[in-house]
Amino acid sequence: MASATVICAECGENEFTIHGRNRRDADYQAKKMEDRGWKCRDCQNKETAKENAAAGLPKLKGSEKQVTWAETIRARILPIVDVVIDQAGREDPDILYGAPGFGDVPKVREILRGVTQAQKDDLVAAIRAIDSAHEWIERRDTSIADLIKTVAERRVVETEINTEERKAELAAEREMRAEATIVPTEPKTASIAELSWDQFHTIMKISMPEKNETLRQLLKSRSWRWNDGLRSWVQGGFTVEVNKIRNMVDIARALLAEGIPVCILDEEVRSALVEGTAPEREWKTIRLRLKGRDEGWLVAEWPRFAGDFYDAFRRIKGSKYAAGKCIAPITSADEIADFARIHGFEISEAAQEAIEHYRELRSRGITMAVAKVEVMKPAPNKHKPDYIPLDDAEIDVDYELLDND
Numbered sequence: 015m016a017s018a019t020v021i022c023a024e025c026g027e028n029e030f031t032i033h034g035r036n037r038r039d040a041d042y043q044a045k046k047m048e049d050r051g052w053k054c055r056d057c058q059n060k061e062t063a064k065e066n067a068a069a070g071l072p073k074l075k076g077s078e079k080q081v082t083w084a085e086t087i088r089a090r091i092l093p094i095v096d097v098v099i100d101q102a103g104r105e106d107p108d109i110l111y112g113a114p115g116f117g118d119v120p121k122v123r124e125i126l127r128g129v130t131q132a133q134k135d136d137l138v139a140a141i142r143a144i145d146s147a148h149e150w151i152e153r154r155d156t157s158i159a160d161l162i163k164t165v166a167e168r169r170v171v172e173t174e175i176n177t178e179e180r181k182a183e184l185a186a187e188r189e190m191r192a193e194a195t196i197v198p199t200e201p202k203t204a205s206i207a208e209l210s211w212d213q214f215h216t217i218m219k220i221s222m223p224e225k226n227e228t229l230r231q232l233l234k235s236r237s238w239r240w241n242d243g244l245r246s247w248v249q250g251g252f253t254v255e256v257n258k259i260r261n262m263v264d265i266a267r268a269l270l271a272e273g274i275p276v277c278i279l280d281e282e283v284r285s286a287l288v289e290g291t292a293p294e295r296e297w298k299t300i301r302l303r304l305k306g307r308d309e310g311w312l313v314a315e316w317p318r319f320a321g322d323f324y325d326a327f328r329r330i331k332g333s334k335y336a337a338g339k340c341i342a343p344i345t346s347a348d349e350i351a352d353f354a355r356i357h358g359f360e361i362s363e364a365a366q367e368a369i370e371h372y373r374e375l376r377s378r379g380i381t382m383a384v385a386k387v388e389v390m391k392p393a394p395n396k397h398k399p400d401y402i403p404l405d406d407a408e409i410d411v412d413y414e415l416l417d418n419d
Contacts, residue, residue, distance in 0.1 A: 197275045
């Protein structure tokens with residue numbers, strides 16, 4: 015095997031090594047490349063960028079390496095877009111089988127059904143106007159139909175936004191959000207955390223346009239969790255729904271204390287926060303279970319940062335740990351009330367009513383003294399064989415029974 019080197023005809027610096035079967039083959043291939051004026055990748059990219067600029071295409075935005083790569087991708091894709099859109103508008107396309115964009119023609123025909131020529135020209139102009147090097151790189155392996163569909167949907171949204179009615183609607187929304195935003199005295203970030211109540215999922219939601227470590231640590235310490243589907247931090251549960259205003263005000267106060275601005279669209283919650291009418295949230299609670307296998311039992315709930323009360327609660331008579339909760343029967347109402355008083359737990363209204371109702375039923379009961387019934391012990395077993403001591407017994411052995419083998 016032999017090799018030969020070809021030098022770039024443009025810069026005269028970069029070179030390319032050719033491997034042939036023998037010296038004659040290597041020299042032959044090298045000469046062919048030199049005759050065609052072989053150019054290195056860098057020179058080809060620069061030439062492509064100049065051609066794109068001469069064609070009136072916008073300058074790409076991105077890092078130097080991204081722009082260099084995206085220029086070649088854009089130069090390859092745009093001619094195919096023109097061909098596919100032209101062929102999709104014909105009743106009998108004459109594009110060659112296997113040619114670039116051949117499989118996209120039927121899909122693009124469906125996308126552009128009912129679209130006027132002016133709208134097609136506007137769509138092509140929108141594709142040519144893409145100036146993000148990152149977007150062109152991401153589109154390098156996607157189909158032309160997907161590119162056209164994405165840009166067409168984007169143009170529809172932009173057209174709707176540019177109407178006077180939509181502009182007025184967006185302006186009113188921005189004004190409303192500005193009024194609903196509360197900024198701490200010493201803000202530590204310009205981003206705003208939006209706090210809302212999702213009635214469909216019965217959860218509180220917090221969304222923020224940027225990742226914030228302070229926000230993440232605060233919410234995780236308060237048992238919030240990230241929901242990928244809603245793209246928000248969420249917290250739900252019966253106690254949250256019952257005390258919605260108090261709980262939302264509590265987390266809003268915590269966010270403001272950390273220097274994070276908060277947007278609260280719920281006027282009732284916002285007023286309670288600003289006027290200070292909402293009481294502080296009680297994290298340690300005892301509530302009544304209203305459904306399920308242990309319906310009517312009392313449930314103790316507390317976050318990790320509030321302390322560890324497991325051992326103290328499990329000393330209550332009849333208590334158990336089930337489905338991640340510490341629960342106790344209503345018959346241990348007095349012990350539960352003492353536990354709540356000693357450890358600072360708040361008893362919900364429903365749980366307090368259940369305790370009072372049980373105490374009332376217990377007080378109405380009839381009191382009577384009953385003598386303890388003596389349990390008869392079973393008689394000893396008379397059929398048990400007598401114990402024969404063997405220590406002093408004389409035992410004879412019949413030697414005829416011995417096996418001498």
